[in-house]
Amino acid sequence: MTLSKMCIIGLLCWAGLTGQVSATTVQFFGWGGSPQVNQYLQWVSKQTQARYDITVNHVKLADTSDAVTRVLAEKAAGNLANGSIDLLWINGENFAAMKQSHLLLSDWAGQLPNFALTQPDKNPSMRMDFGVATDGQEAPWGKAAMVFYYNQQQLSSPPTSLAELLDFARQHPGRFAYPLPDDFLGISFLKYAALALNPTRQQLLYQPVTDHALTRITQPLFDYLDTLHPLLWQQGEFFVRQASMLQQLFSDNEILLAFSFTAAEIPAAVSRFDLPKATRTYAMSDGSLSNVHFVAIPFNSARANAAKKVANFLLSPEAQAYKQRLDVWGDETVLAIDALPAAQQKLFQVQSHSSALAPGAYQKLLAEPHASWAPALRKAWYARYGARL
Amino acid sequence: MGFTTVLSLARYLFYIILLVPVAVGVVGVMLPAVGFFPALEQHSLSSEPITRLLAYPGIAKMAGLSLFTALLATLIAFIGTVALLAQFYQRKWLGLIQHGLSPVLAIPHAAAAIAVAFLLAPSGGAARVSAAVTSTALPDTDSLMYDSFGLVIVLALAIKELPFMLLMALGILSQPSVKQRLEGQMRVAQSLGYCHQTSFLKIVFAQLYRQLRLPILAVLAYASASVEIPLILGPQNPPTLAVAIVQWFNYTDLSMRFQASAAAILQVLVTLAAVTVWLIGEKIWQWRFCQQLASGNRRWGSVFVKLLAGILLVCFTLATILLVLSMVGYSVAGYWPFPDLAPVQLTLLHWRSALQALSQPISNTLIMGFVSTSIAVILVLLFLENEQQSDIKRASTSLADKLLFIPLMVPGVAFLYGLVWVRQWLFADALWVPVILAHLIYVIPYVFLSLAVAYRQLDVRYVHVASSLGKSPCQIFLSVKLPILFAPIMVALALGAAISFGQYLPTLLVSGGRLATVTTEAVAIASGASRRLTAVYALMQMLLPLLGFVLAWWLPTFLFNPAKRANASAKRNPAC
Known part of the structure; x- marks a missing residue:
């Protein structure tokens, strides 16, 4: 603890000193457990150095909540203008906590020039983080969305909507499964079904849950599940406990259709032989439940302007396209690719793996319902x- | 400090380690069950946790499932043991079977469950073989696994229990005094025209059972509260009681702990019920059997025994071959689509990534196994030496033999959680000491069972000769007894290490998940994405204890062999 603190202080002194001489250094705090992400951020730093004379220093966190605690402590100590964090990789619970304690800079994300490329009016998830409005306190960076996958040798045309999924289950009883709702992917499937089955009442799901709303939403949901369950793997008598089990069942052909929240993991599993070569990934046409991960600027950042420049660069088609490459990170872009100029669209058209999701395959993204709906x-x-x- | 002081200290320590943690743990679980849990601001007693538990939907079914699977599995294992013994007693095959089954004993429960899943899954080894005959393209949608009666649990438990019972029985039968008497009686029976199997059942079995009862009850108690096997193979709506308890204790909502504690008490009752049912069944059988004993029927049971022993052997051998093939196959498999009997290509990728990920867990496993087993063996040796020297030999012997089974009889889920709670306020920062202590609770009984027979059989004349030559008891212990017992001590070390390797719940709970071992990792990965990685982990789990046993068998012939040193012509080593 003390050692890491000293390191950070040392880093900051160094950053302060060099900052006076030449470039600005933006302190980017983010989870550091993935070598791919870390390498991508090194690439980002090189790019911003060349373009804006800004260095991005990735302070690798084991847990993002450490950064939340740090900003809170700085606020408590009266450090209102010289905070140690300039840019923070965040979403969900941590964002809600920071927003509630007023620890983030407001109304800046919407003004980033590249933010418009995400077409936020068509994609409400760019302004909502697990059902909490971002209020311009964070800029979208990447997203994870629910993708389905099937084995081309076993299935020629997979279901592309929830209704077709039921037809599929009727044709191939016992060949689909979803995990228990305690699992992240299990509850995600229920959220997707709730959204897809209530096209006219979706707004209910974006407000805090009430008994009345719950009854109205779950009525079509349970009607659907009542029909689906006997057609599930093990006749719906046994649900897998963990999402990862789905992959195992799929690779043994016990189920013919599975889904995941990390599209990049599917080609990776194919390379590890854990999934068959004929695996194909696709997105549903009636919407893909998605959650976005963001970057935020703490209220006391000393280099907020430089941080905004970096956030804007992270949203640029070039940076987003590079991030999406499977050999780099494989993280889905937040940009609305269809609306980009043809030359920039091309950047995203690098399909290096036949099992990977085709770029731009998402037809409609469904934002996460309000946080109270999951329980x-x-x-x-x-x-x-x-x-x- | 004199040798006698050391010995009596060891005796007290032995009892303390066996009994105190269990007692403290049970109390630690009972208090929350009656609503007392200071950490959650509950200071007054209430019956609410119990009423809430009894109102829980399916609670009777959970308890019933635990009872049913434990009793049926134990019964099957028991009948199998008796059939194998009756068929092969005093025959060459028995030695072969003993050697074939010993490795199964060393396999941790989690690995056994994973192996059974590999065999019985709709796309598992058995299905592939049958698909090769019927040329089906897709695995069956009906699965043998997760059935609501828990029959797969029964199968897996029986597979694990049978070798234990058989080896315990062989241990009893190999005691020289027993062996000699029984051999004579068998000869008499056969000369009276009783066929081999019938003579075994009517003569040996009747005498064997009394001594085998306690190990059987321990197996039964363990089965009624086992977690790994029903967690991997069992149903979930509802699961067995022990699985439900573990899930409730793991809930993020801390108030579930009251219900979990109440359920742990119910688990103790279920275990007691299982034991009671067994004892009642024993009485009924005794009554029927007594009539048979004197019926004069020369061939009673012989056909049944022959048939059963044959079927058992064939099934066991086939299943083992399929299991090993499919696990080894998966661990090196590239693509391996369902109906194929062999992988499309081979790769060492999975072993490489597993060994990389497992380096820390393996070293944790080895340290835990080594430390806890060494302590256990030293303690048990000192205890046995104390027993031989003291006058209260008889009373102490029978008392120790019975107390030993307490940690094996009290369900782990019932006292381990209480132990965790106590640990948190006694040794909040200690990590290794509580885990090793928890392992010792399970390692000591097995080390004792394995060492006691050899130690008590040690020829006293060696001691008398050494004493007459002026050696002190301490010198005799160190330079006469221990060298003679080198081989059994090695086997006890290997068994102890195997037991320590296999501990799932004690390691997970007492370390709070901070010390990963091969077993905890294997259980975690069994539900993961990669069947290939699971195969590697389960194989590692089997290989580690096997390695211990191989060392135990090989070291005595190589490293230290008093018989050899005193020339091969010397008298046969009584410990062998």
């Missing part, structure tokens, strides 16, 4: 389909 849906599911442990 409510989970509880309702268990009440209806029995306790499973």
